[in-house]
Amino acid sequence: MSETPLSLIRNFSIIAHIDHGKSTLADRLIELCGALTKREMKSQVLDSMELEQERGITIKAQTVRLTYPAKDGKTYILNLMDTPGHVDFAYEVSRSLAACEGSLLVVDASQGVEAQTLANVYQAIDANHEIVPVLNKVDLPAAEPEKTRAQIEEVIGIPASDPEDAVEISAKTGINIEGVLEALVKRLPPPQGDAAAPLQALLVDSWYDAYLGVIILVRIKEGSLRKGDKIRMMETGATYHVDQLGVFSPKMTPVESLGPGEIGYINAAIKTVADCKVGDTITLDNRPAPAPLPGFKPSVPVVWCGLFPIDADDFEKLRESLGKLQLNDASFHFEAETSAALGFGFRCGFLGLLHLEIIQERLSREFNLDLIATAPSVVYRVFKTDGTMELLHNPADMPDTSLIERIEEPWIKASIMVQDEYLGNVLALCSERRGVQLDLTYVGNRAMAVYKLPLNEVVFDFYDKLKSATRGYASFDYQMDDYEESDLVRISILVNHEPVDALSFIAHRSAADMRGRAICARLKDLIPRQLFKIAIQAAIGSKVIARETIGALSKDVTAKCYGGDISRKRKLLEKQKAGKKRMRQFGKVEIPQSAFLAALKMD
Numbered sequence: 001m002s003e004t005p006l007s008l009i010r011n012f013s014i015i016a017h018i019d020h021g022k023s024t025l026a027d028r029l030i031e032l033c034g035a036l037t038k039r040e041m042k043s044q045v046l047d048s049m050e051l052e053q054e055r056g057i058t059i060k061a062q063t064v065r066l067t068y069p070a071k072d073g074k075t076y077i078l079n080l081m082d083t084p085g086h087v088d089f090a091y092e093v094s095r096s097l098a099a100c101e102g103s104l105l106v107v108d109a110s111q112g113v114e115a116q117t118l119a120n121v122y123q124a125i126d127a128n129h130e131i132v133p134v135l136n137k138v139d140l141p142a143a144e145p146e147k148t149r150a151q152i153e154e155v156i157g158i159p160a161s162d163p164e165d166a167v168e169i170s171a172k173t174g175i176n177i178e179g180v181l182e183a184l185v186k187r188l189p190p191p192q193g194d195a196a197a198p199l200q201a202l203l204v205d206s207w208y209d210a211y212l213g214v215i216i217l218v219r220i221k222e223g224s225l226r227k228g229d230k231i232r233m234m235e236t237g238a239t240y241h242v243d244q245l246g247v248f249s250p251k252m253t254p255v256e257s258l259g260p261g262e263i264g265y266i267n268a269a270i271k272t273v274a275d276c277k278v279g280d281t282i283t284l285d286n287r288p289a290p291a292p293l294p295g296f297k298p299s300v301p302v303v304w305c306g307l308f309p310i311d312a313d314d315f316e317k318l319r320e321s322l323g324k325l326q327l328n329d330a331s332f333h334f335e336a337e338t339s340a341a342l343g344f345g346f347r348c349g350f351l352g353l354l355h356l357e358i359i360q361e362r363l364s365r366e367f368n369l370d371l372i373a374t375a376p377s378v379v380y381r382v383f384k385t386d387g388t389m390e391l392l393h394n395p396a397d398m399p400d401t402s403l404i405e406r407i408e409e410p411w412i413k414a415s416i417m418v419q420d421e422y423l424g425n426v427l428a429l430c431s432e433r434r435g436v437q438l439d440l441t442y443v444g445n446r447a448m449a450v451y452k453l454p455l456n457e458v459v460f461d462f463y464d465k466l467k468s469a470t471r472g473y474a475s476f477d478y479q480m481d482d483y484e485e486s487d488l489v490r491i492s493i494l495v496n497h498e499p500v501d502a503l504s505f506i507a508h509r510s511a512a513d514m515r516g517r518a519i520c521a522r523l524k525d526l527i528p529r530q531l532f533k534i535a536i537q538a539a540i541g542s543k544v545i546a547r548e549t550i551g552a553l554s555k556d557v558t559a560k561c562y563g564g565d566i567s568r569k570r571k572l573l574e575k576q577k578a579g580k581k582r583m584r585q586f587g588k589v590e591i592p593q594s595a596f597l598a599a600l601k602m603d
């Protein structure tokens with residue numbers, strides 16, 4: 001038996017464009033429902049990761065159970081799922097949506113509907129959600145609630161003209177938060193399910209807790225789950241005894257059982273992460289469900305790069321840390337890789353560039369690892385003359401051109417919303433990146449441009465360029481489109497005729513010369529002069545497309561220490577030796593790690 005009747009449960013996600021105020025609203029809801037005392041309430045409770053708080057963005061989907069005594073005299077259980085707003089994390093959004101019946105759509109009334117507002121709403125509509133719009137930030141003088149209402153109706157097509165349809169709130173100052181809770185209770189459908197049926201629980205998320213080990217977040221669809229039950233993961237077949245069952249209120253709070261419609265966590269002494277596949281169905285071992293739930297589409301990493309420890313002794317530590325991160329983030333992939341230039345490391349796959357940056361930062365902050373990341377690459381399809389096809393996500397693995405029949409690259413469909421005055425800059429940027437315009441429409445005074453773009457041209461710096469070309473006003477969202485044949489070449493970088501694998505990259509032929517020249521010029525400044533001349537070249541196959549030369553230098557560090565001061569001399573030599581540890585040897589040439597770091601930074 002469920003502890004809470006279904007009619008008193010409401011499960012909802014909060015969706016919004018980045019910075020429209022999801023996390024702030026979540027905090028207010030938690031506060032109003034008295035889940036935390038004032039003292040425990042630190043701002044943005046749900047953004048618990050240090051990095052999230054610093055950057056002010058939500059990375060992981062978080063969940064919290066609230067108790068709300070509504071105006072109808074009944075007390076409801078509200079399960080809130082916060083969702084990340086950045087495009088890279090659309091996958092996490094879809095997982096949260098699958099665990100809920102409705103969505104609270106937060107729109108910043110001073111900004112209006114943005115690209116990700118739309119993308120998220122479409123996902124919610126696909127998930128059959130009831131959508132409750134709220135207009136946030138009405139405390140701001142720039143807020144235009146009426147205009148935003150009209151936009152929501154016009155662009156999204158859901159009723160918003162009436163104050164009843166879309167509540168006006170300020171998550172920051174706390175205006176009308178109760179109105180949000182009442183709207184949720186009245187308008188969202190309660191979950192359905194049969195407590196007596198065989199258990200079907202959707203595995204929404206899993207992560208690693210330093211004290212408890214693996215924690216699984218589940219949404220019970222059918223049946224009930226009790227402490228001590230023996231559960232079975234339907235896809236992997238693994239079985240475990242449930243040690244602890246609980247809910248987030250938002251602190252972890254143990255409960256004896258979870259019934260249909262409820263969202264909670266399981267702790268079950270799980271050793272193997274691979275057993276907890278997000279999207280899998282959990283059932284009871286002695287009374288299994290006849291079939292699993294639909295689950296989710298697996299997330300596919302679209303951007304890859306190599307991560308190498310600066311200190312080779314950190315390799316095992318890096319492997320361990322990546323494993324732990326993967327527990328918290330099933331969408332992240334890694335496999336061992338060796339590079340002549342950088343030694344032993346890992347080839348890692350990410351959902352996008354921000355995702356890459358976040359993982360890199362977490363490795364350095366939480367695990368104290370100094371890393372070199374190679375240039376990000378997308379996944380190419382290489383069709384070979386022998387009729388086979390290879391997925392290529394490491395430029396170093398590109399087969400010889402004589403073996404290649406054609407190469408296809410991934411394209412995306414991007415929607416960019418921007419004020420009319422910046423539209424020219426946006427169109428110029430898109431065409432510079434080989435973009436093809438598909439559509440151009442207007443929402444009020446803002447244009448929405450839909451472009452097809454090669455992902456390769458977007459992964460490096462497109463988002464930053466877009467922001468600077470529009471003074472931060474453009475909003476951007478994309479989805480993967482198809483693969484298309486393209487004239488792509490691998491550019492190798494040679495230092496004194498030795499290829500430096502970690503610096504090779506794939507580019508469209510039209511951009512090859514420019515990129516090759518840029519990287520040679522940069523390396524010329526980065527590689528210290530040595531006792532002999534050094535040639536730096538960029539080449540496509542055996543054809544050199546750019547060249548720089550570093551002149552020879554004769555340098556004896558001890559020359560300055562004339563005469564007797566032996567200890568001083570020794571000190572200098574030791575210092576030089578320590579410096580050498582941070583160098584990589586290429587033939588005769590030593591390249592400092594810092595040169596790799598800087599050279600790999602794309603303009």
Ligand SMILES: Nc1nc2c(ncn2[C@@H]2O[C@H](COP(=O)(O)OP(=O)(O)OP(=O)(O)O)[C@@H](O)[C@H]2O)c(=O)[nH]1
Pocket residue numbers: 016017018019020021022023024025056057058083084085086136137138139140169170171172173
């Ligand atoms: N003036 C005003 N500012 C608000 C309001 N709600 C949120 N903000 C501010 O808007 C910024 C973004 O708010 P967040 O709650 O972090 O936004 P978010 O949508 O959760 O962002 P992500 O987690 O990155 O997706 C913060 O600086 C908030 O203080 C509001 O009602 N009024």
